[in-house]
Amino acid sequence: MSSAPSAEFFQPLKADDPAVVGGYRLAAVLGAGGMGKVYLSYTPGGRPIALKVIRSEFSEDPEFRRRFQQEVRSAERVQGLYTAPVIDSDTEGAQPWLATAYVPGPSLAHAVALHGALPLRSVLLLTVGVAEALHVIHGAGIVHRDLKPANVLLAADGPRVIDFGIARAADSTSLTSTGVSVGTPAYMAPEQASAGTITPATDVFALGQLVAFAAIGAPAFGDGPSHAVLYRIVHEDPDLSGLPDELRPLVTRCLSRDPAARPALTEIIELCQQISPQPLRQGEDWLPRTVAGSITERLKLPAPAPTPPPQQPATAPTPTPLPTPTEYSPQTPPPGGAHPYAPPAHTPPAHAVAAAPTQAAPGVQAAPAAPGLPPGYRPPPGYQTPQPGHHPQPYNPQAHNPGYPTGPHTYPGAYPPPARRPRRTGLIVAGSVAAAVVGLGIIGYLLPDTTGKGGDAKAGNGPGASAGGSSASPKKRADPQPAAYEGVDVTGNYALMLADNPPRPAEDHGGGVMYGKGDLYYYSDTLFGEDKLGSANGKLVLLNNTQQGSLETCRAETRYTEKIGLDQLTKGSQICVLSKAGHIAVATYRGKSGPDDPSKYITVDLTVWRNADDPKDR
Incomplete structure (x- = not known):
């Protein structure tokens, strides 16, 4: 505005x-x-x-x-x-x-x-x-x-x-x-x-x-x-x-x-x-x-409050390439503090500090640098001066951190690196074999699923996905075709399972419909006059009149409940049923039995999308 x-x-x-x-x-x-x-x-x-x-x-x-x-x-x-x-x-x-x-x-x-x-x-x-x-x-x-x-x-x-x-x-x-x-x-x-x-x-x-x-x-x-x-x-x-x-x-x-x-x-x-x-x-x-x-x-609305960025999980810091000796002087640390390969901060006694050439007082000759070390480096106590003829190897950070970029890097002020270790051919061979196995896994992931079972690998949770989710983007789950069932009569204290084809009301002997395993049940308590629709194996969402029941609508809705009173429904009311097994359905209420009917039941139309979501606890 x-x-x-x-x-x-x-x-x-x-x-x-x-x-x-x-x-x-x-x-x-x-x-x-x-x-x-x-x-x-x-x-x-x-x-x-x-x-x-x-x-x-x-x-x-x-x-x-x-x-x-x-x-x-x-x-x-x-x-x-x-x-x-x-x-x-x-x-x-x-x-x-x-x-x-x-x-x-x-x-x-x-x-x-x-x-x-x-x-x-x-x-x-x-x-x-x-x-x-x-x-x-x-x-x-x-x-x-x-x-x-x-x-x-x-x-x-x-x-x-x-x-x-x-x-x-x-x-x-x-x-x-x-x-x-x-x-x-x-x-x-x-x-x-x-x-x-x-x-x-x-x-x-x-x-x-x-x-x-x-x-x-x-x-x-x-x-x-x-x-x-x-x-x-x-x-x-x-x-x-x-x-x-x-x-x-x-x-x-x-x-x-x-x-x-x-x-x-x-x-x-x-x-x-x-x-x-x-x-x-x-x-x-x-x-x-x-x-x-x-x-x-009143049309000059204030801007919505900014949404804070989601907190990122803690990850290991990515190694930063070491600067060249000309980027920073020995006395100037790199941005952000000491480099991970720099020695710990230490101030030797005053009599042991050798001033850099630029720090020498007028008329005073600067102390020579220790053999094999950069000018101005202040060695810690106990450091042994190399014997004549000793040639220290350039520091190889990859020897301590395999993820560090390869190539010769030196950092002024670092400890003298250890001597280069001999190559180990066995490790190279083992790494090549591991790379081949990973490559075969990626090829298998990209091939079409001929088993008809899908699996977590398709969802990015199987062998083809990395722990950090940095592998290639998984294929989007294809929406299942809906199955429609009209005029399903659900008797009081009976339940439906969305996986059944066709869904038929059945008694649940696992402690009653409210404590059993039914995806959608009709509970009629003649003693207290309570008539409810509920789910013992998922969640329900009563849609507004302006909403059209669909797979997209049910996936997007989060106004979950486990019970809906029949007095909240009118003919045509739609309810999303989201089962823990991953099935999603839209139940359209069509009415209930009359007062003279010997059975007490409700009638619903069902549209079911089986395996529309990953099985999980909601």
């Missing part, structure tokens, strides 16, 4: 903020609320997302976790044009989190606070957009429960409703009596404020308040302490004096204390179309210019 992001929208991470959540590196803080903190992050492909981390107080409550998991699974099925879709989540980790698409736009609360009430056309387009979003949310069996100006974002092409259904997870938890506020009192319905029955009509009341706030620029029941606002909602009429006359009938009906008297969402959309002097069409001009300008500001 050419310009820096606004600090008003993107707050820097603080010392108590995590750097990574669920594999996503956090870039900035978007906001905080009663249930958690929202961060800006990015998908691996660079798309921005809003990642909400639930407060630890909630995550420690088992009832919250149960409800939060149910609500997230339901929210993943919501795919409306006016909602922010759920991208990813973790409901079972130490601190649960939920990631949705990032919407570059201000909230309705922020826009009204800065620029005042919206014009009539913008209010009508806001109303129909939110009503359509609620229609989709209610269709997924969710009641928002916390629809307020802060949970409606104003995007360039219309409003977006966020945080739908999440507030329900906090209802009836141990935190409701500790002062933790989840809902917003100013936008609660009377039945919600008095602990009555929550229905989709509860969201219609909140929508009426939302419309009044956008058109008036203030809450319909005023501001002040929570208990005072809740009292007015339950016992008094709203203040609609500043509301345009065109909107008064609609808002009045939405704010009825009787839920049955509130209009349906489809009727609200029709009323808005009747109020508007021209057909309502969402477009980039639906907001005033002053509000639309803040959308541009």
